[in-house]
Amino acid sequence: MPTHEQTTDADRNAEPVDITAAIRTAIVRGDFAPNQRLVEADLSEQFGVSRGGVRAALFALTNEGLVERIQHRGARVRAVPLNEAIEISEVRMAVEGLCAAKAAERVTDEQVAELRGIDEAMRTAVAEGHVLRYSELNKALHGRIIEISGQRTAAEVLRRLRAQNVRHQFQLALVPGRPNVSLAEHHAIIEAICAREPEAAERAARAHLTSVINALRSFPS
Template identity: 55%
Template sequence: MDDAQVREALREAILRGEFVPRQRLVEVDLCERFGARRFAVRAALQDLTAEGLVERQPNRGARVREVSLDEAIEISEIRRVVEGLVAARAAERLTDADASRLKSIGQQMRTAVETGEAGTYSDLNAELHATLREIARHEMANRIIAQLRGQMVRHQFALSRVPGRSVASLAQHEAVIDAVVARDPAAAETAMQAHITSVIEALRALGR
């Protein structure tokens, strides 16, 4: 396994909770776990450190970096403005096929909420956001969002378990879809920002 593969595998392992915040990431253990040599493991650790998923201290090795609630809120504030930009741009670039697709996702989300399928809703949530990014085709925004997402996974999990969260977010997602499909960039941006403001508020409520 080369360093890019280790990096991908380790990132996924962290995102899925196999390695938890503050956990030591011992090189020799990672070599065994991923079937790689130290060279590749060290390179992967360096990259994941640059990404903010891992922290390293000289002579003391690497740990999964813990993202505080305050930091999660700041990250969400950045997401609010950047995903607002994405939504606005999607509204500008939308094709008819895109519109159909967004409507379809919206309908599936409503069904998932009505039938109480939280996992499906969560998947569709991710799919909606990804679709907007595809439509918008703003490379730099995509890069930033991808990077920030890795750091938020734990808090997102916590949020998804808040009762009523799906119901609340459904209306917001639908508003985003409606505005984008209406090809109204300003409304799309506003709707997306309102949605993520609601995420921020829910995060703040977690801290109380």
């Protein structure tokens, strides 16, 4: 009889976790580095699922642009080059501008209070020098605006784009002085949405992503 530390074939066949989501989260979180090999047997052991489930997940993540398969070498985390990161941000600029405008049309009084609470938390994080906390709040704010917008198709597009760009977003957050710049841009987005001004919200969102693109262009290629 297997111990609690052992994984039986029956356990693996049950696929107790969403392995695609689990590997995706690990990549986005930085647990797997760019160009790191993703070995099916190792992932099967780590997540307690069958190798078939891992294989299917890696194919799905390849389609999402997070994983690449190298002939005769298996799968690895795809390293997104800088020029592609800029292209991704340009697409985000259009889609997130739409979401900000829609959020301004739909936002409730309760959601206004929530967004302003995030704004205040971001100010505190920057004032206290908590860069990682600010980065987390940044991600949460963008996600909440998308949710408020009600744009489900845009949400799926942006989820994939942001996941592919996570390494560059993290590098950007560490640039000296960048959080202060970003803070003012996010504040403008929040204020426009809370004022229920769709055109102003879209302009603010596009201005923020333009700033991101300009910052990325300053990175060494």
